[in-house]
Amino acid sequence: MTAMMAADDFETPLDTTVADNAREHFALLVARARAGDAAAFERIMLDTERKVVATAWRMLGNREDARDAAQEVYLRVYKYLDRFKPEQDFNGWLYRITINVCRDAARKRRGATSGGGVGSGGEFFAARMDEGERAATPERVSPDTNAEENAIRAQQRSMLMSALETLPEKERAALVLRDLEGLTTEEVARVLRSRPVTVRSQISSARTKLKIHCARLLNKGGRTA
Amino acid sequence: MKSMRCTRVEKFLPLYVAGDLAGRRAERHVARHLATCERCRGLAEEYDASRDFVRAAAGTLPPDFDDAFYAGIRRSVLAEIKREHTRLAPPSPTFAGFASLFNPRFAYAASVALLLIAIAALSLQSYVGRKSEIAGATGGHTGTPAATTVSIKTTARGDGRTVAPVEKTLAATASKESRQTAKPLSLKRRAGGSGNAQDETQRSLNFANNAPVRARRNPLAPSVAAPGEHTEQIASSGGSSGDGTTNAAPEVSRIEIQTSDPNIRIIWLSPGPDADAAQPLK
Numbered sequence: 054m055t056a057m058m059a060a061d062d063f064e065t066p067l068d069t070t071v072a073d074n075a076r077e078h079f080a081l082l083v084a085r086a087r088a089g090d091a092a093a094f095e096r097i098m099l100d101t102e103r104k105v106v107a108t109a110w111r112m113l114g115n116r117e118d119a120r121d122a123a124q125e126v127y128l129r130v131y132k133y134l135d136r137f138k139p140e141q142d143f144n145g146w147l148y149r150i151t152i153n154v155c156r157d158a159a160r161k162r163r164g165a166t167s168g169g170g171v172g173s174g175g176e177f178f179a180a181r182m183d184e185g186e187r188a189a190t191p192e193r194v195s196p197d198t199n200a201e202e203n204a205i206r207a208q209q210r211s212m213l214m215s216a217l218e219t220l221p222e223k224e225r226a227a228l229v230l231r232d233l234e235g236l237t238t239e240e241v242a243r244v245l246r247s248r249p250v251t252v253r254s255q256i257s258s259a260r261t262k263l264k265i266h267c268a269r270l271l272n273k274g275g276r277t278a
Numbered sequence: 279m280k281s282m283r284c285t286r287v288e289k290f291l292p293l294y295v296a297g298d299l300a301g302r303r304a305e306r307h308v309a310r311h312l313a314t315c316e317r318c319r320g321l322a323e324e325y326d327a328s329r330d331f332v333r334a335a336a337g338t339l340p341p342d343f344d345d346a347f348y349a350g351i352r353r354s355v356l357a358e359i360k361r362e363h364t365r366l367a368p369p370s371p372t373f374a375g376f377a378s379l380f381n382p383r384f385a386y387a388a389s390v391a392l393l394l395i396a397i398a399a400l401s402l403q404s405y406v407g408r409k410s411e412i413a414g415a416t417g418g419h420t421g422t423p424a425a426t427t428v429s430i431k432t433t434a435r436g437d438g439r440t441v442a443p444v445e446k447t448l449a450a451t452a453s454k455e456s457r458q459t460a461k462p463l464s465l466k467r468r469a470g471g472s473g474n475a476q477d478e479t480q481r482s483l484n485f486a487n488n489a490p491v492r493a494r495r496n497p498l499a500p501s502v503a504a505p506g507e508h509t510e511q512i513a514s515s516g517g518s519s520g521d522g523t524t525n526a527a528p529e530v531s532r533i534e535i536q537t538s539d540p541n542i543r544i545i546w547l548s549p550g551p552d553a554d555a556a557q558p559l560k
Contacts, residue, residue, distance in 0.1 A: 127355040212335065217336075267332075
């Protein structure tokens with residue numbers, strides 16, 4: 054693909070600036086993409102896709118929804134490139150779009166579930182989780198990986214995703230951004246357009262619920278806070 | 279320092295385990311409490327374990343999120359963008375500006391602006407309607423300017439000489455500048471004396487008739503004179519004029535405004551500047 058080849062040609066000076074000044078790096082890429090440079094836009098995707106997919110997967114719980122969400126995120130990014138200001142934090146902007154896309158997807162999924170009479174959101178989520186986990190079975194991965202380890206991890210993921218599913222949307226977003234994406238409380242507040250004190254409260258509540266849920270799942274009979 | 283109670287510490291623990299407590303003071307208090315309270319320490323360890331579990335389970339993506347998976351996303355996105363490009367122009371600044379017209383914020387601002395314009399138009403319409411009603415009540419015609427009659431009459435006394443009467447009739451115009459002329463007016467100017475029997479003379483001056491009258495400018499004349507017409511002048515008081523017209527006493531202006539309604543006439547008496555000058559100093 055020509056665009057991909059062009060993106061590979063892109064490497065030299067920009068790669069060195071990524072670590073030094075991510076903001077400048079993305080401002081430059083956005084300016085070039087805005088001018089119609091497909092390679093620059095592809096470079097943006099290359100630099101951020103793992104982050105976007107991981108967030109979407111943690112928010113939505115399965116691979117297929119995460120892929121659809123990531124595609125939608127980049128289409129929105131392209132659509133709203135003109136709204137991005139060079140002084141803005143690109144990653145924060147991208148996280149915000151990702152969280153919004155995931156919320157929309159979850160809402161749509163809830164609507165489809167209730168309309169189709171499949172059952173509660175939790176049941177649907179569990180069903181999708183099973184699909185996702187089947188896709189992640191050891192047979193699908195490279196043969197040299199440890200099958201037992203993969204199975205354990207898949208089970209852990211399944212448990213965690215079902216635990217995350219019990220959280221309210223805002224609490225889940227705050228927890229994913231803080232505990233799994235590693236943003237600070239203030240950064241999470243900026244992404245969610247909220248106040249740090251609100252984010253702290255959401256994170257506290259989410260951690261407490263997760264602890265209880267995980268303790269039950271692991272049959273440890275954990276104490277409640 | 280008094281240690282925190284367990285119930286209070288329990289509330290802080292979910293944030294304490296990841297260093298998310300807002301103040302360092304609270305952090306110190308929790309740490310001091312945990313050093314002495316085994317139960318709360320156990321609870322903190324549970325939070326730690328839970329957090330570790332979450333990170334272990336979801337910290338890394340499943341192995342099927344491989345390079346092919348990401349390449350598929352990129353391909354789909356670029357194909358979609360290309361498809362959009364064939365349908366629409368590329369996101370040039372012009373297009374972006376046009377697209378921003380459909381921004382909800384812009385639509386909201388535009389609707390507010392339209393609302394304000396509509397309110398202003400209604401207010402203006404109401405104002406014009408009220409004016410028309412007033413004009414209709416005074417002029418007998420609604421919305422059409424009545425003929426303006428400016429009648430300036432000067433009354434002089436003393437030597438009994440007659441000054442040619444001044445009367446001016448202005449055609450009403452609908453222009454904004456001549457708002458006053460839209461109202462029927464009759465101005466009369468009278469030169470008067472100090473109260474004895476007066477030889478009151480009224481004069482009418484037809485502007486078409488260029489009678490040789492030495493006159494002083496009527497202070498009101500510019501405001502009622504239509505554009506293009508010459509300014510009338512009225513004989514000055516207190517002395518003999520060059521053409522033989524003499525006024526013995528200072529003038530008193532009498533301005534009569536005759537509306538279209540014959541029953542309504544506004545009369546305004548005011549001493550002229552010469553009258554003030556003729557007053558003896560006390």
